[in-house]
Amino acid sequence: MRDDLGERLPGGNVTGAWRVGGTVRRSTGPWTPAVHALLRHLVGRLEHVPEVEGLDGRGREVLTYLPGRIVDEDTELLTDAQLWSLTRWTREMHCAVSDFRSGGPWRFYPVDHWTMIGHNDLGPYNVCFDGDDLVGVFDWDLAGPSTPLMELAFLAWNSVPLRRAIGVREQAARLTLVAQAYGDVSAAQILDAVPDRVRLVLRGIPAAAAAGDPGMQNLLAFGEPQRSRRALEGLLARIDAIRGHL
Template sequence: MMRGVPTVWGDEVGERLPGGNVHGAWRVGDTVRRTTGPWSPAVHALLKHLEQSGLPCVPRFLGHDGLGREVLTYLPGRVVDLDTEELSDGQLIEVVAWTRGLHAALQDFDHPGPWRFPGPEGPIMLGHNDIAPYNVCFDGDRLAGVFDWDLAGPTTPLLELGHIAWTGVPLFRETPDDVVLDRLRLIAAAYGGVRPRQVLEACLERTQLAIDGIEAAVAAGDAGMINLAETTGEPEPTRLRRAALLRRVPHLLALLDAGV
């Protein structure tokens, strides 16, 4: 296959991969097939830019198949099950360090979209927007892949880190204070140039953006987000978990300020 030449792959449906409450994905050999949307050309341009940058752990966009789905390279590795596990410290450091590399690689990339996730007011860059344990895979503690780029689009570095904290600390459940403080500090140190309190505060902003974004997408008829709402009840679970975190934030900030 020649680079730069559009390729139409076959029409084999493939094996349905686990997970995926929005659209889902199918594996065919060493490729993954996924449903596209109006945002897909912008995402494909971003993936091509990252391929040229040499950033590891990113799927390559290969073209479309006979069923109209995008074709991406398959990224082998183990996905951490958030229902029963948490990221190790080593895995969390790997994810954050990779995120720093992602942001560096995208400094010279811009695209008008459209993007599926509208992002915040005053975005300063493009990013993944959904870096979380369910969208990454590992070989031991080593990061092996980052997938599901459909929400890529406008963001800020702190919002990316806030989302990592939401699922990676994790802040979406009642994680003990000492663990929260240690992991927020770990995230800030692994990324560099940010403070743990900024990551915590960004988590609140990012989760509100998620709530607003899901509601807007459902109202606009986004089939994937409608499926997410129907199968998981979102955004209500995120709203309730965010409210629980919000009640803890003053205490957590006081502990951070006290250097506990």
């Protein structure tokens, strides 16, 4: 669709986005200054990240548009090469943020004992590819306090994916690929971290919605966190079988 706001981009269950020429426009929140500081910190340190161009006349943030193909998370799987590319980028991102400091405020849910600022929502819906090569990572609104293991757990949840029943042998193999691509972590460690990372979502979405976050209220309307709760129940039913193939 096109209107005076620009061309509405597909997806965007939380806030939505509009393309205007070579830029993307998105609504802002109290977390936007911290997110913009993070993105500016990453300029020259990390590839495939949008650059901040400021705000438009409607008060929307203006970011550079990242072209590429988005893999449909419900009907497709990332190829092994795409999964490797995304995970290697994640390792590079964690190195790039190691010296970043900000007091927020952040939109992401409260995290105890955090060690870094992470993206916190890595999955097929927030990345794009040129063939097997990662070329863009967007929607940084949930960036905030995290840990490398939490980030990898949610990446595995969305991108192996562990949230879908694609077969325990394949999930184990793809989880092993993630661990090898990142390094310094085992597939079993990532797998064991997934349930608690998903439970953070189960608690965080309704709490943020009740506090007045319109994006989280939109997620409630789209069936969250019930969908994630059912998917987690499915994972817990097969998690021992996955672990047995690691």
